[in-house]
Amino acid sequence: MSKPLYGLMAEFENEHQLVHACERAYEEGYRKMDAYSPLPIEELHHALHIPDSPLPKFVFVGGLCGMMGGFGLLYWIANIEYPMNVGGRPWYSWPQFIPITFETTVLAAGLTTLISLVLLCGFPQPYHPVFNAPRFSQATRDRFFLCIEAEDPNFDMQRTRQFLSTLHPADVAEVEA
Amino acid sequence: MDKLDTRSGALVAQGPAAVMGPGHNYATITDKIAAVPLKWGFPRFWIVGFVIAVAIVQLLAGSVTMLFAKGTGIWGINIPVGWGFAIINFVWWIGIGHAGTLISAILLLLKQQWRMSISRFAESMTLFAVMCALMFPVLHTGRPWLAAYWLLPYPNTMGIWPQPRSPLAWDVFAVSTYGTISAVFWYIGLIPDLATMRDQAKSKWAQTIYGMLALGWRGSARHWVHYEIASILLAGMSTPLVLSVHTVVSFDFATGLIPGWHATIFPPYFVAGAIYSGFAMVLTLAIPMRALYNMKDFITDWHLENMAKVMLATGLIVFYGYCMEAFMAWYSGNVWEMFMFKNRAFGPMGWSYWALILCNVAIPQLLWLKSARTNTIVLFFISIVINIGMWLERFVIVVTSLYRDFIPSSWGTYMPTRYDWGTYIGTIGVFLMMMLLFVRALPAMPMFELRLIMPKKGAKH
Numbered sequence: 001m002s003k004p005l006y007g008l009m010a011e012f013e014n015e016h017q018l019v020h021a022c023e024r025a026y027e028e029g030y031r032k033m034d035a036y037s038p039l040p041i042e043e044l045h046h047a048l049h050i051p052d053s054p055l056p057k058f059v060f061v062g063g064l065c066g067m068m069g070g071f072g073l074l075y076w077i078a079n080i081e082y083p084m085n086v087g088g089r090p091w092y093s094w095p096q097f098i099p100i101t102f103e104t105t106v107l108a109a110g111l112t113t114l115i116s117l118v119l120l121c122g123f124p125q126p127y128h129p130v131f132n133a134p135r136f137s138q139a140t141r142d143r144f145f146l147c148i149e150a151e152d153p154n155f156d157m158q159r160t161r162q163f164l165s166t167l168h169p170a171d172v173a174e175v176e177a
Numbered sequence: 178m179d180k181l182d183t184r185s186g187a188l189v190a191q192g193p194a195a196v197m198g199p200g201h202n203y204a205t206i207t208d209k210i211a212a213v214p215l216k217w218g219f220p221r222f223w224i225v226g227f228v229i230a231v232a233i234v235q236l237l238a239g240s241v242t243m244l245f246a247k248g249t250g251i252w253g254i255n256i257p258v259g260w261g262f263a264i265i266n267f268v269w270w271i272g273i274g275h276a277g278t279l280i281s282a283i284l285l286l287l288k289q290q291w292r293m294s295i296s297r298f299a300e301s302m303t304l305f306a307v308m309c310a311l312m313f314p315v316l317h318t319g320r321p322w323l324a325a326y327w328l329l330p331y332p333n334t335m336g337i338w339p340q341p342r343s344p345l346a347w348d349v350f351a352v353s354t355y356g357t358i359s360a361v362f363w364y365i366g367l368i369p370d371l372a373t374m375r376d377q378a379k380s381k382w383a384q385t386i387y388g389m390l391a392l393g394w395r396g397s398a399r400h401w402v403h404y405e406i407a408s409i410l411l412a413g414m415s416t417p418l419v420l421s422v423h424t425v426v427s428f429d430f431a432t433g434l435i436p437g438w439h440a441t442i443f444p445p446y447f448v449a450g451a452i453y454s455g456f457a458m459v460l461t462l463a464i465p466m467r468a469l470y471n472m473k474d475f476i477t478d479w480h481l482e483n484m485a486k487v488m489l490a491t492g493l494i495v496f497y498g499y500c501m502e503a504f505m506a507w508y509s510g511n512v513w514e515m516f517m518f519k520n521r522a523f524g525p526m527g528w529s530y531w532a533l534i535l536c537n538v539a540i541p542q543l544l545w546l547k548s549a550r551t552n553t554i555v556l557f558f559i560s561i562v563i564n565i566g567m568w569l570e571r572f573v574i575v576v577t578s579l580y581r582d583f584i585p586s587s588w589g590t591y592m593p594t595r596y597d598w599g600t601y602i603g604t605i606g607v608f609l610m611m612m613l614l615f616v617r618a619l620p621a622m623p624m625f626e627l628r629l630i631m632p633k634k635g636a637k638h
Contacts, residue, residue, distance in 0.1 A: 048399075100350045109410075113407050114365060117403055137376035
């Protein structure tokens with residue numbers, strides 16, 4: 001063992017084994033771990049006790065900014081910077097500002113969704129230790145992985161490996177950092 | 178026929194109405210779909226199609242060069258028909274785009290499983306259709322390098338601003354937001370599949386390019402939590418957005434005082450027409466593609482039949498719109514409205530109205546027959562007819578409302594020139610070229626979503 005260790009990676013054949021493994025690992029007291037799957041699995045969220053995503057809050061704030069920014073821009077153009085009499089309508093003809101306000105709301109909220117998603121996931125991240133696991137390229141095809149990280153206080157090479165092997169994995173591999 | 182999957186609460190189709198061909202698992206789905214872009218070289222039909230598409234694009238290049246050299250005078254527009262092909266084609270293309278958003282957003286919220294295998298394809302179609310549509314408002318200015326200050330609100334040395342009370346200004350915001358959000362939705366949907374492509378690719382180049390585009394996606398459970406909520410939120414935003422876009426497009430007409438445009442039926446009728454033409458275009462593209470790439474396992478006859486049913490439903494809404502236009506022309510008691518309608522149907526350009534009724538109302542009634550909905554050749558033919566019909570609808574709305582003005586002395590006619598046709602057909606070439614590049618370079622179906630609808634082996638319910 002010359003190179004530093006990132007963790008132990010167990011491979012499973014289907015999502016039910018993975019969910020079961022995550023539940024068991026959490027019961028064993030492991031916290032620094034992550035599961036990898038080729039499709040979203042709702043149960044993993046509960047099995048690993050992953051907190052809810054803060055993304056909707058960011059999107060709400062982004063949308064609100066877009067709404068106020070859009071309406072403010074129109075108000076400023078139509079009332080202050082470039083007032084123009086159109087058929088005798090009042091300067092502050094707010095119902096006519098609604099369509100653009102709606103569009104800027106959606107635009108800002110949508111762009112906030114993209115930016116928040118990328119930042120919350122820590123992307124762009126071209127390198128990550130889990131890619132060192134020998135069969136990890138199957139994680140985006142048809143295999144399911146659980147990685148217990150060496151940073152976890154409960155992690156012990158022998159005991160953790162033994163624990164993982166009780167979960168009927170297809171394979172257990174060491175992952176270099 | 179369908180049984181409720183108690184775990185996901187979704188309908189699992191069985192029997193002939195299958196969402197997927199038999200014998201597939203996660204691995205075969207991945208291999209089959211990822212193999213299309215990863216395979217070295219180009220299939221012969223692809224090369225032939227691409228050469229034809231690029232040849233058509235030359236028409237656009239030539240027409241646009243002439244336009245920039247001489248101005249919009251080379252087009253057939255003149256008073257009283259000041260709006261011609263540019264707006265007709267713009268509305269047609271934007272409408273075609275709507276099916277992509279409907280499939281990826283509205284059907285996602287409605288948990289329709291049959292949307293999955295066609296969603297990526299249709300979303301890409303949306304992007305390219307919006308690209309084609311955007312060319313027309315820019316080109317119709319005649320001087321696109323000046324279009325920025327006509328279209329967008331930004332501080333300039335002349336101190337002038339677009340008019341925020343005008344539907345034309347609303348349109349700029351609606352369409353540019355629609356294009357941007359469609360691109361965001363499309364890209365977010367691609368991220369897990371780009372990671373699959375990165376991991377499946379054998380060549381260093383492909384691994385690097387797909388790897389950079391995938392941003393480092395590794396299927397982490399923590400990432401999926403963010404990802405799922407982001408998809409739902411974007412679907413929730415895109416749903417009112419897509420309805421707003423064609424509503425705003427219809428405001429371009431409906432807020433005007435021209436008989437034939439000034440109608441409250443326009444927004445819903447435009448939105449239904451947009452979905453109608455969009456599904457027709459999805460079918461026009463999907464039927465040859467699934468045959469050429471042998472994708473019948475993923476785009477099954479059931480998918481095609483569902484799309485045919487959506488076309489039938491939206492086609493009937495559009496027909497209701499035509500009936501209401503005629504009814505209101507009579508019921509309003511307005512002589513101008515009544516004259517417009519009589520002239521539209523029986524005037525010198527009446528042929529366009531009856532061609533429209535034939536294409537959009539009469540022929541699509543074949544879709545009532547199950548044998549027509551399940552026959553791909555008939556369906557392909559009907560989808561082409563609807564594409565033509567929806568183009569004619571915009572032609573009828575624009576031209577036949579304008580060419581007989583309030584004062585007979587200002588009556589005129591409208592005849593598109595070869596530059597009008599060249600620009601229009603050229604954008605079809607751009608669209609085909611982009612679609613061909615897309616199926617060559619990217620997975621045409623969302624692999625991770627297809628994995629979700631696989632019948633689960635050994636699932637505990």
